[in-house]
Each structure stands twice: as structure tokens, then as C-alpha cells.
Amino acid sequence: MIEGGRAPIPSAGLGAQLVPAPSADKRQGGLPHEPSPPLVPTATDSRHSEAYYETKGAIFGALIEAIDLSQLAKLDAESAREEIRDIINEIIAIKAIVMSISEQEELLDDICNDVLGYGPLEPLLARDDIADIMVNGAGTTFIEVKGKIQKTGIRFRDNQQLLNICQRIVSQIGRRVDEASPICDARLPDGSRVNVIVPPLAIDGPALTIRKFKKDKLTLAQLVNFGSITKEGSDILQIIGRCRVNTIVSGGTGSGKTTLLNCLTQFIDHDERIITCEDAAELQLQQPHVVRLETRPPNLEGEGQITMRDLVKNCLRMRPERIIVGEVRGPEAFDLLQAMNTGHDGSMGTLHANSPREALSRIESMITMGGYSLPSRTIREMVCGSVDVIVQAARLRDGSRRITHVTEVMGMEGDVIITQDIFLYDMTGEDANGNIIGKHKSTGIGRPKFWDRARYYGEEKRLAAALDAAESVSSQTS
Ligand SMILES: Nc1ncnc2c1ncn2[C@@H]1O[C@H](COP(=O)(O)OP(=O)(O)OP(=O)(O)O)[C@@H](O)[C@H]1O
Numbered sequence: 311m312i313e314g315g316r317a318p319i320p321s322a323g324l325g326a327q328l329v330p331a332p333s334a335d336k337r338q339g340g341l342p343h344e345p346s347p348p349l350v351p352t353a354t355d356s357r358h359s360e361a362y363y364e365t366k367g368a369i370f371g372a373l374i375e376a377i378d379l380s381q382l383a384k385l386d387a388e389s390a391r392e393e394i395r396d397i398i399n400e401i402i403a404i405k406a407i408v409m410s411i412s413e414q415e416e417l418l419d420d421i422c423n424d425v426l427g428y429g430p431l432e433p434l435l436a437r438d439d440i441a442d443i444m445v446n447g448a449g450t451t452f453i454e455v456k457g458k459i460q461k462t463g464i465r466f467r468d469n470q471q472l473l474n475i476c477q478r479i480v481s482q483i484g485r486r487v488d489e490a491s492p493i494c495d496a497r498l499p500d501g502s503r504v505n506v507i508v509p510p511l512a513i514d515g516p517a518l519t520i521r522k523f524k525k526d527k528l529t530l531a532q533l534v535n536f537g538s539i540t541k542e543g544s545d546i547l548q549i550i551g552r553c554r555v556n557t558i559v560s561g562g563t564g565s566g567k568t569t570l571l572n573c574l575t576q577f578i579d580h581d582e583r584i585i586t587c588e589d590a591a592e593l594q595l596q597q598p599h600v601v602r603l604e605t606r607p608p609n610l611e612g613e614g615q616i617t618m619r620d621l622v623k624n625c626l627r628m629r630p631e632r633i634i635v636g637e638v639r640g641p642e643a644f645d646l647l648q649a650m651n652t653g654h655d656g657s658m659g660t661l662h663a664n665s666p667r668e669a670l671s672r673i674e675s676m677i678t679m680g681g682y683s684l685p686s687r688t689i690r691e692m693v694c695g696s697v698d699v700i701v702q703a704a705r706l707r708d709g710s711r712r713i714t715h716v717t718e719v720m721g722m723e724g725d726v727i728i729t730q731d732i733f734l735y736d737m738t739g740e741d742a743n744g745n746i747i748g749k750h751k752s753t754g755i756g757r758p759k760f761w762d763r764a765r766y767y768g769e770e771k772r773l774a775a776a777l778d779a780a781e782s783v784s785s786q787t788s
């Protein structure tokens with residue numbers, strides 16, 4: 311059916327001659343008799359070679375001339391691939407390009423990815439061990455694996471190809487990136503979070519950042535296995551999650567805040583009505599009674615935006631028992647605190663800060679910036695009356711992610727908010743491989759402020775046991 315749309319493949323004018331064919335008559339047969347030195351290198355280093363990209367570029371150009379892309383879009387992936395395979399084989403024959411079968415297969419994969427999917431990103435998207443993909447213009451792509459950022463050999467043909475792929479991604483949610491609207495947040499069909507910023511704002515070509523969506527979210531048990539927290543620490547977090555303790559998860563970018571919030575929600579009782587508010591739905595609550603809400607960016611005309619604040623305010627009219635805010639970054643902090651303060655115990659949210667103390671001042675400044683002209687003491691009193699616990703996540707310099715603090719908000723002394731650490735990660739050094747050595751330690755608090763809550767939920771024995779065990783660990787090691 312593509313026949314109709316397919317232009318006849320011209321035998322000349324397909325761009326640069328790729329391989330100097332031995333002679334004109336040999337070229338006619340399609341296969342040169344004397345093998346010329348292949349310009350397409352082996353599969354292992356092809357991603358780094360100029361010649362590979364040159365060959366691919368020429369074949370790609372010829373392919374685009376030869377096929378009708380709108381027809382191709384109607385085919386299922388397998389038939390579209392077959393169609394592309396046939397055309398590429400013809401092009402290779404006509405242009406007398408010398409390639410082994412495996413090189414041809416690799417090229418075919420690469421080109422199919424360009425035409426049908428996300429181009430050079432496909433192999434990265436297919437990998438489950440990658441947390442982030444960061445494309446800084448056509449020539450440079452970094453990934454984060456096991457907490458470490460590394461450069462890949464993946465590159466795009468040029469910035470135009472990269473821009474086309476960005477365009478394809480954002481068009482799925484009805485948006486567009488161009489000079490007029492150069493910034494866009496989007497999502498891949500699998501739920502991965504995407505940010506695109508293009509020239510003129512991004513100086514060296516489009517910058518594309520993808521936080522890969524993990525279908526199987528990490529559990530607290532896995533975090534214990536990774537050493538992000540100890541068993542005792544995880545017991546304390548479970549109790550915090552269950553006993554409706556108002557919690558803020560604080561941490562830097564990519565430190566594991568959302569993961570941790572998701573873990574905490576796993577221990578919420580199944581009879582509670584929970585409402586989640588997120589910019590891009592990442593949380594995966596297992597409870598039966600959950601309403602998931604998502605913010606909406608403005609449309610192309612700049613209208614129709616629904617902010618996090620709109621959602622949190624609306625939540626309060628939905629008879630929630632708990633409100634969970636994916637990321638608090640603006641004036642919605644005020645509404646979340648109000649919710650925490652007005653009978654929606656056990657509400658939670660994440661925010662961007664490097665320590666529990668910084669988290670408290672971030673909340674204060676978010677409220678101030680929201681235009682509330684409240685004296686700072688009043689805001690602090692409100693914070694104290696609302697937030698019970700701050701759980702701090704961090705990505706350490708060796709790439710490992712740890713829960714570094716479980717801190718309680720105790721109250722005010724004068725104008726100052728008093729906090730008390732229940733649990734800390736104590737860094738003691740570094741091993742020969744640069745891995746950080748340290749221990750999680752209890753600070754010896756026997757009865758945290760949420761003790762009565764724990765008792766109300768019948769969890770006080772478990773809490774006491776966890777605190778005792780943690781304490782004995784610290785006394786053995788110190
Ligand atoms: N304790 C952990 N150990 C190993 N990997 C982790 C841990 N916590 C989170 N991750 C992984 O790190 C990546 C980032 O996690 P997450 O999305 O939770 O971070 P975040 O702090 O919410 O990031 P952002 O600031 O971008 O919202 C994910 O791929 C996640 O699976």
C-alpha cells in the first residue's frame with residue numbers, strides 16, 4: 311500500500327557517493343566485485359564513527375524521499391519495519407554501499423528507530439537500569455546509571471533530528487516547541503517525565519531531559535537492601551506512614567524523594583480516602599480509595615493552566631482524609647499546611663531542600679512568595695502546627711542514595727523552630743573505590759513526639775523495638 315505513496319527511487323542524485331564503486335558497469339549490477347574498504351565500521355564502534363553517521367545520513371535522506379510517511383504511520387510496527395527494510399536494501403544496492411549483513415541490520419534498526427520511534431534514544435529508553443537521560447544538543451548524551459552520570463556514544467544526526475524527536479514527544483500531549491514557545495514539559499506514553507528546552511534559550515541545540523518511569527517502584531525493603539536505610543529505620547518510616555503523621559520528604563534533584571514518598575504511602579490503611587496532586591503522575595498507590603489529580607500547563611494560547619495550588623485547594627472540597635502532593639514548589643505550600651492543620655492528618659509532600667532545616671525555611675519562603683503578608687513568626691507557628699516529620703533523602707557523591715535524616719518538628723522557642731533528629735546517617739569516610747562508608751544511627755530518642763499516635767494505632771511496641779534496636783546498633787559501633 312505504500313507503493314502508491316512511494317516515489318520511484320532515483321538512481322542518481324541521492325546525495326554524496328558513499329563508496330567509490332570500482333567501475334560504472336560493476337555498479338550497474340549493484341554489487342561491486344572487488345570489495346572496497348567498508349566505510350561503515352563494525353557494530354561495536356559504529357556509534358562513534360563519523361563514516362557511520364555519514365552513510366546513515368545519506369541512506370536516511372534517500373529513504374525519506376522514497377517513502378510516504380503518512381502512509382507508513384498507518385502500518386503496524388512490524389509491517390512498517392518490513393517496508394523500510396525493503397527500501398533500505400534497494401538504496402544500498404543502488405548506491406553500491408558495501409556492508410555486512412550485521413551492519414545492515416544495525417543500520418536498519420537505527421533508521422527504524424528514527425522513523426518510527428525516538429531515534430537514537432530508543433536503545434536508552436529500552437534499558438531499565440537508566441534513571442535519567444540527558445541530551446545536550448545533537449552530539450552529547452549523558453545517562454544516569456546506579457546514581458552515576460556517564461557520557462554515552464549516542465548522538466543525533468544533527469540538531470534538526472533532535473528537534474524533530476522533541477517535537478514528536480511533545481506533540482503527543484498536544485504541545486509544540488519552537489522559538490515562540492521554547493520550553494515544554496511532557497510525558498512519554500510509558501509515563502516517563504520529559505523536559506524540552508530549545509534554542510534560542512538552549513544555546514547549543516535542544517536540551518532534552520527524561521526521568522525514566524520505573525514500572526516497578528522501589529519498595530522500602532529494597533531500599534534496606536541497597537543500604538539506603540536500615541531495617542530499624544524502615545520500621546520507623548512504616549509507622550510514620552501508617553499512623554497519619556504529617557510528613558515532608560525533602561531532598562535534592564533526583565535524590566529519591568518521589569520514590570520515598572511512594573514507599574511511605576504503601577503503609578496507609580486501605581479504608582482511607584487519599585487524594586494525590588502531581589505535576590506528572592508518578593506515584594503508584596495500592597489503596598482502593600485513591601483519586602489522582604494532575605496539574606495542567608497552559609495551552610498554546612497561554613490559557614487553561616491549572617496549578618498545583620488550584621488542585622490542592624480543590625482537594626479540600628473533595629472530602630479527603632489524606633492529601634499527597636507530589637512536589638511542593640510554590641504557594642500551594644500554604645494550602646498543604648492548612649490541610650495538615652485541619653484534620654487531614656497524614657498528608658504528605660516532597661520539596662527540594664538539602665537538609666531538614668533548609669526544608670523548613672523553604673516552606674516559609676514559599677508561603678511568603680505566595681503573597682501572604684503574614685509575619686514570619688505566624689508562618690513558623692503554622693509550620694510547627696502542621697509538619698510533624700521531615701524525612702531527608704540525599705544522593706551522595708559516590709552515587710548512592712541514602713535517607714540521611716528522620717527529623718521531628720518539636721515546636722517553637724522564641725522565634726525559632728526546634729527540631730529533633732530521630733535517625734541520622736553518619737558518614738565516616740570513603741573506601742578505596744570511592745564508596746562512602748557510614749552508618750545509620752539513632753540519636754537515642756526513646757519517645758518521639760508521635761509516640762501517642764503510634765500507640766493509638768497499636769504500633770508503639772514496634773516503634774519502641776525499632777528505636778531500641780537502632781540505638782543498640784549505634785552504641786555498639788560508636
Ligand atoms: N534509595 C535508592 N536507591 C537506588 N535508587 C534509587 C533510590 N531512590 C530512588 N532511586 C532511583 O533514583 C531515581 C530518581 O528517583 P526519584 O524520582 O524518586 O527522585 P526525586 O528526588 O523525586 O527526583 P526529582 O527531583 O527529579 O523529582 C529513580 O530512577 C529511582 O528509581
Ligand SMILES: [Mg+2]
Nearest residue numbers: 567568569637
Ligand atoms: Mg520527584
